[in-house]
Amino acid sequence: MLFASPELAPWVKVGGLGEVARDLPLALNRAGADVRSLVPAYPALKQAFPQAPIVERIPGAAALPEAQILAAHEALYLLDCDALYARPGGPYQSPVGIDWHDNHLRFGLLSRAAAWLASHGAQGWRPQVLHANDWQTALAAAYLAHGTPSPVALVQTIHNLAYQGLFPSGVLKELALPPAAFSIDELEFHGQVSFLKGGIRHAAAITTVSPTYAREIQTPPFGAGLDGLLRARQADLYGILNGIDYDLWDPSRDPHLSRPYGIDDLDGKRANKETLQGVLGLPARAEVPLFGIVGRLVEQKGIDLVLQVADAIVSTPAQLVILGEGPRHFVEALHALERRHKGEIAVRSGFDETLAHRIEAGADLFLMPSRFEPCGLNQLYSMRYGTPPIVHRTGGLADSVTDLETGFVFDAPTADVLLATVRRAIDVYRDPAAWRRLQRNGMACDFRWEASARRYLEVYAAALSRSAARPVP
DSSP states (O other): OEEEOSOBTTTBOSSHHHHHHHHHHHHHHHTTOOOEEEEEOOHHHHHHOTTOOEEEEEOOBTTBOOEEEEEEETTEEEEEOHHHHOOSSOSSBOTTSOBOTTHHHHHHHHHHHHHHHHHHOBTTBOOSEEEEEHHHHHTHHHHHHTSEEEOOEEEEEESOTTOOOEEETTHHHHTTOOGGGSSTTTTEETTEEEHHHHHHHHOSEEEESOHHHHHHTTSHHHHTTOHHHHHHTGGGEEEOOOOOOTTTSOTTSOTTSSSOOBTTBTTHHHHHHHHHHHHTTOOOOTTSOEEEEEEEOSGGGTHHHHHHHHHHHHTTTOEEEEEEEOOHHHHHHHHHHHHHTTTTEEEEESOOHHHHHHHHHHOSEEEEOOSOOSSOSHHHHHHHTTOOEEEESSHHHHHHOOBTTTBEEESSOSHHHHHHHHHHHHHHHTSHHHHHHHHHHHHHOOOOHHHHHHHHHHHHHHHHHHOOOEEEO
16 A cells, blocks of 8 residues: 655654654554555655665656655655755745745645556555545546556545645646546636545545544535535545554653653652743642643634633633744734743744653643644543643544543633633642542543554455546556
8 A cells, every 4th residue: 555645754744644644554564554655755854864766767747847756665655856845844835934836736746656656666566555645645536537547546535624735727737637637526626726626536435534523524614615525425435533653652651751650650740740840931830730732823723712711721820831833923922921921821832842742741731622623633642641631522532532531522612611611620620539530531541553554454445345447647
């Protein structure tokens, strides 16, 4: 199976997709599959694998330049094209946060390379299944549909339907796709080209990252205009909850922590809380609940709700620590809040792996009031670390957190309801026996990748059984 992704942790990671792209193929291979990944040869990956040999060359087409496939190791292929990938910044944006003007070419080439490998193979290996992830690789379906026949079965995963890869209709010519691809039954979406629509339309099977989100995206509020197509493909749509790597996220042997701890020895959380407070310049107050946030600082994640209730939260009293990146107006508002509540709120912009682990371990509660959340990973990390999460009942949050058993769940994403839930959580925090039970319940949950990997293998088998011949370029 070929697993195509625009991200791969730890080298290139914007959100949860980077971690899924690392962890799911590993779990599938442990289950006996032969999975190889394809990602762009970004500078960090070329630096990590400087001796990777060329194993395949892909000729240019239209505005897509010639490229080559490097074998970083047996299970990882890199798409090498310096003209499109040798850049500073992130995989999608410049260092100042502006989308690359040629993203349609950058991820059109990634999609075409995935379809090429699915058809031609490399080093004598050819996959039976092509697993495309999000819009950045979804155009592989169009290249397969408008090329020459191929028996490969395409599985399309939707990690976040809000991002569809929308571009002007004129890009089809640059992408070496025929005018016939621009139709309501294919890539056309309100006068634009939708990469993701192509994947949904042509895939033998469609997956998304939690059962609840699979249901939600078939409704107008969550369907981003594609709910009708998704309802039409309901029989081929599967919701599979993401897992986490229990070796990387293990409080009993996490190298980022000041003191290890586990389900039978939670005293170490106090030491990690004190370390976190010291690192962030907060007074060491063991009796005051410390709330943590790690992630993208955007409306989807409910950061505007946090801004509305932060004054009330710290007045209870409590402390709040925030790590993440997002639009300037949110970042500036959070830093203004920090200045207003010196010694109670600490904000760190950007991403810091060590600090992320320290927040999961040192916080007493984790705030995750997302308006929608396809899966979410931080609530899984939090439960693993004995840090009950406070979540909105949506997507993967609804599928993984149980109110008053492993965390706190609320139904309406409003500031008032969030604040009421925070106060309810603080009441439980003040009851040591109830709090310890809540922590241990969360730590006893098992969100390893193995169960999800078995489910994916079932989906691949279903895709193969229903897959017709696929074209290739």
